[in-house]
Amino acid sequence: MDLTRILLPLAFGLYLIAFVLYLLHFKGRQASVAKGAFGSIVAAFALQSFVLGQRWLSAGYLPVTNLFSTLFFFSWALAAVYLYFELRYRIRAIGLFVIFLNLLLLGAALPRDPVLKPLIASLDTPLFTLHIAFSFFGYAFFAMAFSLGVLYLLQRIIATPALPDLHTLRRLNEEAIFLGFILFTLCMIFGSIWAYVAWGYYISWNIKSVWSLVVWLFYGGMCHAKFIRRWQGGGYAALSIAGFAIVLFTYLGIGLLLASNHPLD
């Protein structure tokens, strides 16, 4: 019996419950509701982790090679990143937006075929595992920064006590960008080494690689922009949103719409 087909919809249901509970918490701000939402996310994340582990074991490689598995892995990484911020900073209501993003990712994965196919020979290297794992964790932090950026702008307009203050949101956003940049840098390093041993050159001008360079440059620039007064606050939040648009195009746009060496099917 394919556990993926059973457990993944269950995880989706739990994320949906968490989303509804966070929505209620956003209105009523009851601690017990927030705890319930957090519990649902932990349970959903545990289910996803189990499915990922089981798929990894049965495939013999980290299964992040097609649209289903990348959406699933991205969703899992985003949940992990959210749990990191929640456990470290008790961000609660911020979860509303992140979990909504997660529902979109997992919801897009569910109707797709989860069947595990044999790994293409050239992908059979630990460098591939490291490259994609760091890549999606980087993306997950950029998704978190996107959520924090949106909430920063929202808080500036509606000034609600249901959300953390602007200073906290800014600091969390900066941390998400920094960690995303660090992980994406590691993804680029392992990707380059892999490219060298596979093709004999470490910088490729394939469209996916060009856009990965754009992502790296953009967030590298953001890591510098936080030191400039004019770019702090609203500007930084807007950049976080724009950056995630670049990330989405690099991940989905190129993989689905254009011919590249990173196809998604």
Next chain:
Amino acid sequence: MLQRIWKLLCSLKLTIILASAATALTIVGSVVMIRYPKTFGMLDEMTLGAWFSRFGHSNYALTGWFWVVCLLFILLGINTLCCFLDWLPKVRYRWRKSGEYLIHLSFILLLIAFIWGSASGDRSEGHRLPVGATLDLAEIAPGYQLKLVSFDPTFSAEGRPNDLPSTLVLFKNGNRVKEGTIRLNHPLTYADLVILPGSLAQQVDGFRFSGAVELRPGSIVRQADGSALRVISFLPDVMLRNGRVFPGATELNNPAFELELIAPGQEPWRGWYLLRQPLPAPLAAAGFALQPIEPLVTWVSILTINRDPGADLALLAAWCMAIGVLFALISFYDKRQRGDAPDII
């Protein structure tokens, strides 16, 4: 004046302007790359230096943005170098920034490595090498030769190649300098050379005849009377001009063996046996009855051979960047715990 120029070169705002401009222009340029694959699709097949000399000047409307992006990266490299040099004397009291500046240093090293490799490296693919053959690398790396000792491709149940292991020996000026088996993701590297498996092909290198006789270059068939037939060479396609044999295409079309017959008490005979024609009279007279059945095929390893003098420096930059990233991560949380506020300009 000099101080103002130095300040500008070390400026954080300049970094952001250059990075933003490079980002924006690359985004726009990527659309051009997609629309003109004949020009930009060649970028991975040659070094950047070779690409610029072949395509860079042909149509500036098409390639102009790429020149500007490269220039922006060089300027960003200079800006990063100046920032690094500006920080270096202050390292004693700004050591917490070591991680960030290691990343800066690695960016500079990577840029130098890439420019070096682009200017004096080389890329070539499609080198067909049958087992036992030696390839002279004079065009890519003068003085080097490469010999294929064995090639044992493995296939999946669907018939797709799983791996292309080739055992190679690299010679420099006739001396063996390195040997090893290359596979997918496991190249042979020596100095600035990197040799990778590219693909595979089949090549006809002989023929099977009636009576289970297989002839390939080097084969010897002996008769009971002591006469021997030795295969000197085999060509899958030959052309006849004025009675002389000339090599034709590499595909099987008009195969021919160059043979030598040595019979006791007779002068050795040497000549060509074209398989589409009857057996040469001296061979028939010696009692040989060769009836061609089918060609004998062997795998040919198709290799990619690149030369990148900047590769080792790039690897050093990668290590430097990985260590920098780790340091930056530690110092980020350390600074947050200490309540250090960044200098805002």
